[in-house]
Amino acid sequence: xxxxxxxxxxxxxxxxxxxxxxxxxxxxxxxxxxxxxxxxxxxxxxxxxxxxxxxxxxxxxxxxxxxxxxxxxxxxxxxxxxxxxxxxxxxxxxxxxxxxxxxxxxxxxxxxxxxxxxxxxxxxxxxxxxxxxxxxxxxxxxxxxxxxxxxxxxxxxxxxxxxxxxxxxxxxxxxx
Numbered sequence: 001x002x003x004x005x006x007x008x009x010x011x012x013x014x015x016x017x018x019x020x021x022x023x024x025x026x027x028x029x030x031x032x033x034x035x036x037x038x039x040x041x042x043x044x045x046x047x048x049x050x051x052x053x054x055x056x057x058x059x060x061x062x063x064x065x066x067x068x069x070x071x072x073x074x075x076x077x078x079x080x081x082x083x084x085x086x087x088x089x090x091x092x093x094x095x096x097x098x099x100x101x102x103x104x105x106x107x108x109x110x111x112x113x114x115x116x117x118x119x120x121x122x123x124x125x126x127x128x129x130x131x132x133x134x135x136x137x138x139x140x141x142x143x144x145x146x147x148x149x150x151x152x153x154x155x156x157x158x159x160x161x162x163x164x165x166x167x168x169x170x171x172x173x174x175x176x
Contacts, residue, residue: 049082053139054168057081093140094138134172137171138168
């Protein structure tokens with residue numbers, strides 16, 4: 001019995017493997033933080049590119065008076081100006097609605113990001129405005145996160161197997 005207590009005391013004093021235990025405890029935390037940082041960086045970059053593309057496209061619509069832009073024209077402009085949005089044509093959805101500023105009703109918070117399999121549905125609620133009418137344009141972009149189950153990826157809004165982000169802009173339809 002004394003031999004057992006002696007070996008137990010020597011095991012308690014022994015410091016071999018101390019760094020291994022610390023590494024085993026802290027390594028998953030650092031991997032988790034690294035994955036979350038990479039995911040946050042990519043989401044921020046994609047969202048800023050979506051915002052940039054939408055702002056420049058809305059600027060073109062606003063300044064090009066007399067042109068009758070359609071859904072596909074605006075979608076092409078957003079994808080061209082956004083630059084880095086993988087497979088933008090298939091993952092970008094637009095919704096444009098007029099706003100009545102005299103009898104204001106807030107636009108719906110529901111988005112149309114989940115119908116990525118239907119080719120006829122992306123133009124839902126897309127109406128060109130009349131002269132001097134306030135219009136709201138929402139662009140929804142669906143994407144697959146890099147690390148979907150770690151860090152930030154699991155806290156995103158999901159539809160089926162893809163997460164989504166929304167950019168919104170408003171403009172006044174200029175007179176001819």
